[in-house]
Structures are given as structure tokens and as C-alpha cells.
Amino acid sequence: MPKVQKPRAPRAQTSTEQKRTRAARVEQEGVEMDFRCKRCEEKKLRCFVETSSGRCAGCISVGAECSLFVSEKEWEEVQAECERKELELAQAEERQALAAAESSRLRRELLEVKNKKRGFARRDLAIIAVQDRAKEQAEGSSAPGGTSLPVVEPSLSESSADLGGLQADFYDPSFDYLSLDFFLSYENPVLVSVDASDGTHVLDFFDYVLVVFEFDVFC
Structure with missing residues (x-):
């Protein structure tokens, strides 16, 4: 009897072929990411991620470690x-x-x-x-008061008129009535008075009038 040949079992895929097959399936069924892993970034490849493992197809095909996951x-x-x-x-x-x-x-x-x-x-x-x-x-205390009466000096004409009669009684030709020493002499207390404020000798009012009269008559 002739021998019957048994069908050969399919040849087992190498690891490289398995990786490529898996990568192809991931490219068809996987989700393309908006960002890429480092390898895909360097190779400028499209990055499809396998949802079950979190690796991309490119890294699966070469057996590289995928950096999609940090x-x-x-x-x-x-x-x-x-x-x-x-x-x-x-x-x-x-x-x-x-x-x-x-x-x-x-x-x-x-x-x-x-x-x-x-x-x-x-x-x-x-x-x-x-x-x-x-x-x-x-x-204010040193200033003169505003209520003091003003000093009014008699005019020469009034002195001459009022004392005209006195000239005849008191006039003595032997005295020099124009001499200032006579009126300021310390020896004549009648015609000289002392100012209590500063000790200076001044003429009395009567003497002043007489001097004015004599000046009016003889000058």
C-alpha cells in the first residue's frame, strides 16, 4: 500500500516574525496617539499604541522598550x-x-x-x-500812656504881653540875663531845680518864660 503523507504542521514563526505580525495588527487595530514615544519621535514614525500593553507598533516590531508610558x-x-x-x-x-x-x-x-x-x-x-x-x-507797660495831657508851651507873643509888667519890676541892668550860667548856676536855688529822674538841673517854668521874654526883648 502506498504511504499516505500527513499534512505538515505550519512552521512556527520566529520571534521577529511574531513581533512584526503583532505590530501590523496594532497598526490596523490600535489607536494613533497625538504624541509619540521617543523612538517614533526620533524616527519620525506614526505612533500607534496597543491598548492592552501600552506599547506602540514601532517599538513592538523591533522589540524596543516603548516610552509612551512614563x-x-x-x-x-x-x-x-x-x-x-x-x-x-x-x-x-x-x-x-x-x-x-x-x-x-x-x-x-x-x-x-x-x-x-x-x-x-x-x-x-x-x-x-x-x-x-x-x-x-x-x-506796652514801658510806652507812655495815651491819656496824658499834651504839654502846651506859651508862644513868644503871649509871653511878651503877659509879662510886660513884670519886666519893669524884675529887670536889673547890672545882670546879664542872656548868660546861660546865670540860669544854670547852682548858687541860685530859685532859678534852678533838680530833675529827680536823672539828677540834671533844669529851669523852672517861670524862669523859662523869663528867658523867652528877655530873648524877645533884647534880640
Whole structure:
């Protein structure tokens, strides 16, 4: 009897063929991503992701590690960076708070100094006002009163008319009535009087009238 040949079993695919077949299926059934993995980015390939594994078709076809999913190392690095920045921000905020507190303290102290300065100014102005009032009072007390009567001196004509009769009784040709020494002599107490305020010798009113009369007659 002739031998019956058994059908040969299909040849098993190599790993490379399996990867290519899987990659082709992913390209047909997978989802194209808006972003690409590093390999597809470098090769400028379209990046189709296998939803079950999270790898793209290009990386599956060559057996490369796909970077669509962020690696654990990258996660750890970014987490450490985040924590470092949070710490730096907290330190900066603390410094800012301390600076604000220092500014508030300096502003308060400045206001206190300004209030003290205004107090000094008010005190000096009060003292100056007291001094001005005292000066005004002193000047007012030393000024002559406004109610004193004016001194009226007799005119030469009136003196000549009123004392015409006295000339004959009191006139003595032997005396020089025009001599000032006669009227200012200390030896004649009748014609000389002493001013109590400064001790100077002045003529009495009668003597003054007589002198005016003599000047009017002989000059």
C-alpha cells in the first residue's frame, strides 16, 4: 500500500516574525496617539499604541522598550523636583513674610519718631508764643500812656504881653540875663531845680518864660 503523507504542521514563526505580525495588527487595530514615544519621535514614525500593553507598533516590531508610558525613573525625578520647588517656594514665602514684618516694624517706628518730632515743634512754638506775649506786655507797660495831657508851651507873643509888667519890676541892668550860667548856676536855688529822674538841673517854668521874654526883648 502506498504511504499516505500527513499534512505538515505550519512552521512556527520566529520571534521577529511574531513581533512584526503583532505590530501590523496594532497598526490596523490600535489607536494613533497625538504624541509619540521617543523612538517614533526620533524616527519620525506614526505612533500607534496597543491598548492592552501600552506599547506602540514601532517599538513592538523591533522589540524596543516603548516610552509612551512614563517610566518609573522619570516619575521619581519629576516628583523629587516638585518637592524641591515646593520647599523653595515655602522658604521664599517665609522670607517675604519676615520682610513684610520688618517693613511694618520700621513703618511703626518711623511714625513714632514723627510724632516725637511734632511734639518737639509744638513745645518750641508754645515757648516762643509765651516769650512773644511777655515782650508785648513789657513794651506796652514801658510806652507812655495815651491819656496824658499834651504839654502846651506859651508862644513868644503871649509871653511878651503877659509879662510886660513884670519886666519893669524884675529887670536889673547890672545882670546879664542872656548868660546861660546865670540860669544854670547852682548858687541860685530859685532859678534852678533838680530833675529827680536823672539828677540834671533844669529851669523852672517861670524862669523859662523869663528867658523867652528877655530873648524877645533884647534880640
